Amino acid sequence: MITLLIADDHPLYRDALRGALSSSLTDIHLLEAADLAATVETLEHNDVDLLLLDLHMPGSQDLFGLLHIRKLFPDVPVAVVSGTEDPLIISKIVGVGALGFIPKTASSSDIADAVSAILDGDVWLPEAFDGKIEEVDEEFSKLADQVASLTPSQYKVLCYMRDGLLNKQIGYNLDIAEATVKAHVTAIFKKLGINNRTQAVLIASQLELEPPAAIH
Amino acid sequence: MITLLIADDHPLYRDALRGALSSSLTDIHLLEAADLAATVETLEHNDVDLLLLDLHMPGSQDLFGLLHIRKLFPDVPVAVVSGTEDPLIISKIVGVGALGFIPKTASSSDIADAVSAILDGDVWLPEAFDGKIEEVDEEFSKLADQVASLTPSQYKVLCYMRDGLLNKQIGYNLDIAEATVKAHVTAIFKKLGINNRTQAVLIASQLELEPPAAIH
């Protein structure tokens, strides 16, 4: 019996994935989550053999979400499901520890192949990207490691920093005192090897796959 | 008699462009510049009919450089010469006012075609990108307009801000007092419709085509 967790915010696409998986694979147990918090909670309470993760979930913050999950559950294999076709982005996804990349346009049999391969311990990528996936540069994987070493609170603070919020506003959003926010900020700086918030924002935006939405 | 300005930091590529242009076109006068400052100075002192601009010149800051030139010399047609093949980036280049995009891999005849077309007032793009160039979204072109409205000093300050420098360090680099830097910073915020430096850095990094180099 194999347990799979489908993490995607679109109910229709979850249905499609569920259909593709249950018709191609036997003896599987399917779980679902619609946002990052639900994904984390499900992983905490279940023994999941493979996570199928959509990067564009609410609260996920793209690559941050993947880093977050990889840090909290390093033993859970992750296959990223996304609509992007950019080899550079896929390189980054693989570079931070995803064992596979499944395009949203993949067929049922491709998806089943990918899941089987990853469960066997292999890395699976669409054939179209053979040879197009580069090693991510050392700089990037070092940054990714450093960001992954952040605690959940620090991670949330960094997300809010990247949105241009003041410490006071971050504290209000997280329901903690401004002084606590500052302590997190200082800890983030030390872990990332920097000394001001501008540099932190640059690192955060480098790890972001999509340009930030509107400036508030 | 048509005056062309070749702005590229690689002497060899300038030679190649010069060769391609002088063998394909008659009655042309060729000027050259190796960095953004020299480009600006040449445009100030000459009546240039077309600028062939490499985005990766020293001091150019990629899209910033193009915005800068477009703002200072809105009447000079610009064709961007670059090695990138990413349709999204090319869309942005065209979206901020370039009349053409010439890949570094283009043949002599392609280059001559492009130059002729742009001098006739047309927009020229490589055939490979037909249909792949999207309209840039309203948000982006609004930001580009706002950034283009910055004065040269404000532009330099924003560049240094994006590199994570303190106001004091920016003042030292530009040889002005910290108080002056602050005045520029406040003016930048007003023009961009924001109220802190984090948001300014985000906008600047969105307009950057390449990820920032190392974090200092």
Place this chain on the structure above:
DNA sequence: TCGAAAGTAAGACTTTAGTCTAATAGACGA
């Protein structure tokens, strides 16, 4: 040619960022 508008520059002041010290609570290995 003269005044209006805008870029540049800077001092004084308020707000926010960031550091240092320290206390509490939970996790983990000996």
Place this chain on the structure above:
DNA sequence: TCGTCTATTAGACTAAAGTCTTACTTTCGA
């Protein structure tokens, strides 16, 4: 089970960011 390590929290303090006001200069159109 005990001690150690670390995350989290927070107060007090210093450094930097950001605002307001003012002044000098250049440019441009009436």
